[in-house]
Amino acid sequence: MNRKEFFSRVGFGAAAALLPACIAGLASSCSSDNSTSPSPAPAPSGVDFLLDVSSGSLATNGGYLVSQGIVVARTNSGTFIAVSAACTHEGTNVNYVASANDFLCPNHGAQFSSTGVVTRGPANTNLKQYNTSLTGNSLRVYS
Ligand code: FES
Structure with missing residues (x-):
């Protein structure tokens, strides 16, 4: 295996392995970015x-x-x-x-x-x- 083949295989393999994680990570960060703001606790009552x-x-x-x-x-x-x-x-x-x-x-x-x-x-x-x-x-x- 020459250098070009090695990087071609490793690069593709790494990309193939990481792609789902990246997509999952991206999706999760997108979902938190798009989530609604945290709701504040209601003001205390019966104080x-x-x-x-x-x-x-x-x-x-x-x-x-x-x-x-x-x-x-x-x-x-x-x-x-x-x-x-x-x-x-x-x-x-x-x-x-x-x-x-x-x-x-x-x-x-x-x-x-x-x-x-x-x-x-x-x-x-x-x-x-x-x-x-x-x-x-x-x-x-x-x-
Ligand atoms: S102004 Fe945003 S939490 Fe108070």
């Missing part, structure tokens, strides 16, 4: 829990945390706000931006007001807003 704000991120103005699917923030003026954490676009947890007093999704940049209203897409559904009530150092977050 009623307490948080201690005497320490941790809620002890200082501008701090926030995510608990039970809800982002709870202490604004720069010291009030507490709470909205569902999962971005309504694809479900990434939003971050609280104290300087703007709003919520920003780090994934594709959706923005929500302090009450959860969409102010910039690609999200087109509001976050759910929750009630907060402070007694001493105990913050109640509830539906």
Whole structure:
């Protein structure tokens, strides 16, 4: 077998062996590219829990945390706000931006007001807003 024959046979054999895998791989990546976007989890319902704000991120103005699917923030003026954490676009947890007093999704940049209203897409559904009530150092977050 000369060099030309060798490459001809190996090349054809490799191509024949890999072609189905490539097609399968291509088909699978095409299908994931064409799949619908992940659906965000529904906003928590029946919410009623307490948080201690005497320490941790809620002890200082501008701090926030995510608990039970809800982002709870202490604004720069010291009030507490709470909205569902999962971005309504694809479900990434939003971050609280104290300087703007709003919520920003780090994934594709959706923005929500302090009450959860969409102010910039690609999200087109509001976050759910929750009630907060402070007694001493105990913050109640509830539906
Ligand atoms: S997941 Fe939030 S903007 Fe896309």
